Amino acid sequence: MRDIRDLRIVVTVLVVVVGLLAPLLPGVPDPAAVVGRPWEAASTAHPLGLDRQGRDVLARLAHGGWWLILLAAAAGTATTVCGTGLALLAWRSLRVEAAVSAVTRTALALPGILVVLLAGIFLPAWVAVALTMALLGVPLSVRVVGSSLAAQRRSGYVRHAQLRGAPPTAVLLREVLPSAAETVIGDAAMRVIAALQLTVAVGVILPSGLSWATMIAQGMSGIRLNPWATLGPAFAIALIGAAMAVGFDALSDRIIRGREHPGAGRAARSRQDGVRVRVTDEQLRRHRGAQEDGVEAGTLRVSTLRGRTVVALTHLSVVPGEVLAVRGASGSGKTTLLRVLAGRPVPGFRVSGRLRVPGRVRMVTQDPGSTLSPQRRVGRAIRDGRRGFSRAALCEALAQVGLAEEFLDRQPWELSGGEAARVAIARAVLDDPPVLALDEPTNALDAASRDLVVGMVRDRSERGRITLVVSHDSVLVDELASRTVDLAAPGSPAGPVDGTVLPGPAGGRPPRVSTSGTGRELLRWEGPSESSDPSRGPVVSLRSGEIVALTGPSGIGKSTLLRVLAGVSAGSGRLRVDGRTASMEDWSWIPPRDPAQRALVAYAGQDPVAELGPLRSLVSSVAQAAGSDRRRAARILARLHVPTGAMRRRPGRCSGGQRQRAVLARALASAPTVLLADEPTASLDAASALRVRAELESVAAAGGCVLVATHDPDLVSLAHRAIHMEHPGQIEEHEHAM
Incomplete structure (x- = not known):
């Protein structure tokens, strides 16, 4: 499969290069020279016969493609670049999005055939192609790419980059655009082929020069005498279009899926x-x-x-x-x-x-x-x-x-x-x-x-x-x-599967810290009250050195509460982080209005598919939170028993458990004071779950605190206390025996 993909790219490049450089090949005759009678049929001397002026069709075919290929490639690529740029600007600002949407709707309402005819008649060919692609192609590219970008607004990896304070331009170029690369490449393929067909149409409307479009227009009158004068350039255009389509597909397959790291297979x-x-x-x-x-x-x-x-x-x-x-x-x-x-x-x-x-x-x-x-x-x-x-x-x-x-x-x-x-x-x-x-x-x-x-x-x-x-x-x-x-899997660092587990970091679990609610309060949230008494609303208080389990039936709002506390979702109520009040509006603001305060809290979401960038390797995603330190990111992943080979792969090539541990590793990499984890052991075997529990205890032992939403009884028993949600907005606390 990989060899076939490489072969497609080679064939595409070969076909396009031949079309561009054919006039420079030795032995190609002068396309303007009259060498015989008009419409002479194919012969040994002239394999495709002669045109209406007695010129060699094969010579004209060799000289007529380079200009058409260059113009189509330039116009199509420029169209996608402009459309993608506008879609990115629209994604960043709702006001820009509304303005771009209004302009594209107006442009798409223009009668396309009328635009092509007027441009082809009154303008030079290259100007006509550029203008038509700008009026008709760019709005389509904005819509196609924009629909792909819109799906990423709520993705975990984009929100993570925003909340850690990454500049908006960096978020667009490093997170949003790479994830839409497949759509952008597909759109480029459509625009280049559309520009190719448009260039041919303009050339047929007003024939000029030696292009394939001119050959088709001039060859129609003698198609019965020498059909190759028309069919030759038509087949050449079809071949170039097909080669470009295949090449773009192969390029998309290669870039998006990519190759595994050279060492991944051996590891x-x-x-x-x-x-x-x-x-x-x-x-x-x-x-x-x-x-x-x-x-x-x-x-x-x-x-x-x-x-x-x-x-x-x-x-x-x-x-x-x-x-x-x-x-x-x-x-x-x-x-x-x-x-x-x-x-x-x-x-x-x-x-x-x-x-x-x-x-x-x-x-x-x-x-x-x-x-x-x-x-x-x-x-x-x-x-x-x-x-x-x-x-x-x-x-x-x-x-x-x-x-x-x-x-x-x-x-x-x-x-x-x-x-x-x-x-x-x-x-x-x-x-x-x-x-x-x-x-x-x-x-x-x-x-x-x-x-x-x-x-x-x-x-x-x-x-x-x-x-x-x-x-x-x-x-x-x-x-x-x-x-x-x-x-x-013998030798796997994930450990045996017959009930035995490997010891935690540094030879065992860190000592459990007994706080009994006496540690320094690191985070406090007072939710809105349903009654007239504001003091009767739900309260979540997290203190240094403790692990708190958040339990309750599925769908009761545990994940929502974590996302609100993390600033991933908007919420209401009053919030204090590390002794300072944080406005709930400011807390979920993108970008963060107080990056230093936001950096104290890290969030590990429940859905690793949405949390990890699809085109980044696991170690690269974790390194983003570790100050771009890939070695430190690799050490954290190794502590969680993610194999070295898996670290270098993209999420789609990893197991669910490996992705889940990478999400937690990214949260740990920022050295948070408050760690919010949503079902961190849900997809893990016994050995990996033990490693996760050890890492949570390490955060508490270092003076931080952990709030973990879970249905795992082993994780609940690890906690110093539990917050139970039986009904939305109602919280009950249970102290565990130490």
């Missing part, structure tokens, strides 16, 4: 070669004899494009009624194996061997929120284009995961992480598929929601349905699994 090989899969037959359901209806894999091998084996499986069959659990350390290939067993494509990997998957398969990914379209309400998202399902059927699917009918009319961005996960599960079980694949289904769920998912899977099993589950939750696996597949 990963030492950790993941020889991955062994152990299948333990514990209990087989009563449907044992119906193997023809189950999932069956034989001599299955999943490898990277460079040939490195990720998972090798000799034989595995899953019969109706079984629940197969896949376990292993973060980054060991669990999600990859699940996608393969579910019959789903695995980008970036080769799959060989024999696999049979019966009927329909539905899959719930590890990051379910990212699979919900922001343009669709929950009801449409659950239906997912499938017909024949009434509103009652949608309500029944929601009821299986504990959500009420009112959720059907909500927008995805109104859902919490746990609610988005349950909506994704409801979408998957709507049509009762024979095979259901669940990747970390209970990550963001409270105990009650988790029990509902367990009950749903058990009900499927009793009805003879197959369920494939990837989970770090050993209790969940023990409750549900008929059999387990353990992926063990």
